[in-house]
Amino acid sequence: MFYKPTENNLIISSYSLPSGDTLYPSVSDMPNIADILENDILRASPELLATLLKDHTTSRGDAVCNIFWATSDYEHLGTGYGYNDPILPELITGRNGQVIMPRILKRKDTQSARVRDMAEVFTPSWVCNAQNNLIDEAWFGRKDVFNTEYTSEEGTHDWKTNPDKITFPEGKTWKDYVCDTRLEITCGEAPYIASRYDATTGAIIPIGERIGLLDRKLRVVSENTDTSGQWLEAAQEAYKSTYAYEWQGDSLLIARESMLYSLIEYYRAKFGKAPLLKSINYIAYIISWNVWQMDGLKGVVPGSCKDKVHTEVSLFGESKEVITPCEGCRTDNIFKHNGTYCLIKDWRAKDPQTGRKGKRIRYIDLLK
Numbered sequence: 001m002f003y004k005p006t007e008n009n010l011i012i013s014s015y016s017l018p019s020g021d022t023l024y025p026s027v028s029d030m031p032n033i034a035d036i037l038e039n040d041i042l043r044a045s046p047e048l049l050a051t052l053l054k055d056h057t058t059s060r061g062d063a064v065c066n067i068f069w070a071t072s073d074y075e076h077l078g079t080g081y082g083y084n085d086p087i088l089p090e091l092i093t094g095r096n097g098q099v100i101m102p103r104i105l106k107r108k109d110t111q112s113a114r115v116r117d118m119a120e121v122f123t124p125s126w127v128c129n130a131q132n133n134l135i136d137e138a139w140f141g142r143k144d145v146f147n148t149e150y151t152s153e154e155g156t157h158d159w160k161t162n163p164d165k166i167t168f169p170e171g172k173t174w175k176d177y178v179c180d181t182r183l184e185i186t187c188g189e190a191p192y193i194a195s196r197y198d199a200t201t202g203a204i205i206p207i208g209e210r211i212g213l214l215d216r217k218l219r220v221v222s223e224n225t226d227t228s229g230q231w232l233e234a235a236q237e238a239y240k241s242t243y244a245y246e247w248q249g250d251s252l253l254i255a256r257e258s259m260l261y262s263l264i265e266y267y268r269a270k271f272g273k274a275p276l277l278k279s280i281n282y283i284a285y286i287i288s289w290n291v292w293q294m295d296g297l298k299g300v301v302p303g304s305c306k307d308k309v310h311t312e313v314s315l316f317g318e319s320k321e322v323i324t325p326c327e328g329c330r331t332d333n334i335f336k337h338n339g340t341y342c343l344i345k346d347w348r349a350k351d352p353q354t355g356r357k358g359k360r361i362r363y364i365d366l367l368k
Contacts, residue, residue, distance in 0.1 A: 034197040034204060036257040039097040042089060045277055049089050051284040052256045055293055056360075057301055057343045067249045067293045070302045074099065074250075084303070087249050100250050102189055102202065122199040126157035128192045129211035136216070139180065141169050146216055161209050165223050174224045178238045182213045186296050187244035190255035194262045207269050214242050214259060218266040228271060232279055235263060239286045240347035245294040245363075247302050256287050289345045292363075298328060299364040300339030305329050308338070334364055 041049045058065040066086040074081035136145045147159040184192045191199040195212040217238035225231040246252040263283050267275045295302045305326040313319045328337030341362045349359035
């Protein structure tokens, strides 16, 4: 099922994206690699890269803030690569174009450190598939909707894709499935959502064999639309109903990029060409809201909770410094933190400020 990870389909390619209205002008131009190069995105559209780096929670009006590293792995590279520094385009493009790469391509000592410090453990595709199948079994009311799992005689786990058009149970339509909300928590590179490659081996997964939550939605979109306009409208709904959050900025960016490139790949498989850049930019905007940087245990921007310090003066004129820790951190109450609570969008609700669909809400308000 997988393409075996070789020098040609796993390690970074020297492929360059053309600028202009499309990222990939022809079918043959699409690179078959796990790593998505930020230089390619920058050449195609600086605006597109800026959107993928934006953090909507901390941005205010014209003051745009980016996601930040939230890892010490890059501090040895110098200024701008500290734990709390924002990820800026110039730090990951040009001569720095290979700074960010999937976990499987990172050095072994870096992988081990991330396991130790952040409990970063990525899931094999066959496990992602098995768990996603359970979700679909509950939704469809039957097993083996998209594929059938099996174990080979050698003990390896795999799946066989259902080649037939997906049928839907009575009372449910393909549009209901596309719009059904999905969330991957602590997503890493988002292997449960977009399975472009196996996160544990780097092996490329052909588009017809992919098993992610978004992959399944885009397959259904392709099976039930005829024109480009219909496809893009339905794909937008698929992205608007697919969410994920992650602590570390590098993994978050990879997840966003993987979801964006999945759009291009599925559209290309359907129509033999890439979508227009304006369509890609809008999907990137949706992704930048729906895939966000967060401490999942607190619901806030990582590291934003602070101790409050004030000075008390006694009756005798003596002063002392009093430190009051964050109440949420002290009591382990997700609703009592003094950090910056993360914002996401409910794309179906109307925003009272703009009057348009796409209401900004705090993630924790969904938990009440």
